[in-house]
Amino acid sequence: MSDYMEVVAIVEGRTEQIFVERVLSPYLGNKNIFITAAQISKPGQKGGDVKFSRAERDIGRFLKQRPDIYVTHFFDYYGLKEWPALDTILNQSHTEIAQLLNNAAFAYIIQNYGDYQAQNRFIPYMAMHEFEALLFSDEIILADALGVDVGQIKAIITACEEPEKINNSRETAPSKRLNQLKLSGTFKKTTEGISIAEQIGVEKMRQRCPLFNEWLNQLESKLG
Known part of the structure; x- marks a missing residue:
């Protein structure tokens, strides 16, 4: 097992990209986890308008490009209009909603990109409710x-x-x-x-935000 890992985070917009690059990257870098951010792609522009059809293309592209990196995403639940299992949400708690959406995305990516070790290399993260x-x-x-x-x-x-x-x-x-x-x-x-x-700082955010903390726990667990 490698003593370091590289992660690409597909993010919603410029703010999330800066957050990953200026706040998360130094923090995780101290743990030998090197994370970069890429705004979700859209013809002619970048950022915003998160749809799973677009996210899925970017996730798949990064999984295919390099077999030695991990892929995650950092999107806001607020304003989300298209996502697997989104139409099944009723009155669940914020934790249950996040788990439902993350699990649905994970299942879809595994089904379509299993040949690229997606089960081990893809870590979904839906922020409740926004950055x-x-x-x-x-x-x-x-x-x-x-x-x-x-x-x-x-x-x-x-x-x-x-x-x-x-x-x-x-x-x-x-x-x-x-x-x-x-x-x-x-x-x-x-x-x-x-x-x-x-x-x-990231540590205080982890203490106060369990879903955010769980995302980072999952990333850290990949390093062993």
Whole structure:
């Protein structure tokens, strides 16, 4: 078994790409896991509009290109419109939804790319409900960055119980809450969001976000 591994993460957009490159990559690099990010492909542009038909093409392409790398994805459940088993979601918990979508994607990729050791090399990850939920992992850092009272952040966490449970709607999704909390202008996730993520750090996110932590556990387990 190799003492290091390489991972390609297919991501939704620019913010997730920067997060992987600037926050996750140094953290995992210290564990000899070298991760790079590629935005989901689309003719004429990059990022956004996540559909499994597009994700599947990219996952398959990376599995075929190099037999020595692992492939994962980092997409938001919020706004997802096309995904295996998506139409079977009713009133499940956020954990059950993530597991359902990850398992369905895994089964599809195994069925279609089994000849490329997909069962061992593909690790799906659906973020609940979106990237911005991770920024609620440290109330003090987030409140300070937004210039608001920390009690406002704590009230959201108390109501939702944990960052990954901050709910999925046009008014209350994590990104919407950040826009509402900011006193002026809109919250810029590619700059402000990444800066906050760097201040919080991956370890604190892992402590507060079980699904995110499980994703990294799966990646780390591949190294042995």
